[in-house]
Amino acid sequence: MDYQIYDDKIVIKDSEDFIIEHILDCGQVFRYSKQGSGYFLVQKNKNCLLHKQEDYVIITTDYVDEFVKYFDLERDYSLIKAELSKQEKMYEPIEFGKGLRLLNQDPYEMIISFIISANNNIPRIKSIIEKMCVGLGKNMGDYYAFPTLKELQRADVDFFRSIGAGYRAEYLVKVAQQLNSFDFNSLYDLDTQQARKLLVSLMGVGNKVADCILLFGYKKVDTFPVDTWSKKVYNYLGLPKTESTIVMESRLVEKFGQLSGYAQQYLFYYYRQMS
DNA sequence: TTCCAGGGATATA
């Protein structure tokens, strides 16, 4: 990725490998909103502003180093796309979402966010998370930080109900306690299967939510989260019929290997936007 | 009114 770093901004030369809307709207991130001609984004307690200007994408932020990592700028997505495009029925989805990138997000934030995502839709997920941040997170002036674990533990079931979490309210209270003894960093060094096993021991985390945490929080790209959209994608790809999501996932990961996570994002974005 | 959304927990066999 061709980019320049300044004190308070990252300047990316206009590229098919970085398109703001593709990155934000592919379902991996929830804390962003339109602001003027650009987008305002928050991760943990840090923020940035994204906008396109003539031949550049500008990321304005006080946390330049963090967001270079966050936006995965060191990775060459043209290679990933070239490789994936060789697969049948992949050319169109990749062309459609050619500017998306897999963000490097905070594992703890992913755990909480994707517990909320279960059997829910994206606008509601965003709304619940935002209310949670306003209610529990630190006031940073222009925005609220994602609540720390300690801040999260101050909330009870009634609070999570009041922000619309529904039956997930009890999961959140329970998992906030479980996370006291959860070694977040240890998962980076484990293989995907071992790490998944630890994650599904958490309340409200099943296979699919675990896969999202592994993919978006830990960059375990040999995962293919199977949700209601992926089930449609599965048929689109023409794989052997099955009702089992476990079988679907294993066939998808077998098909895409170490590029599974990337494939999943292009397909999810394409199929969801087309519907 | 029913269906659906980036599903998971629980009971049951």
Added chain:
DNA sequence: TATATCCATGGA
């Protein structure tokens, strides 16, 4: 291990 049922909420 595999399947059936229940679960809050709000938009379509």
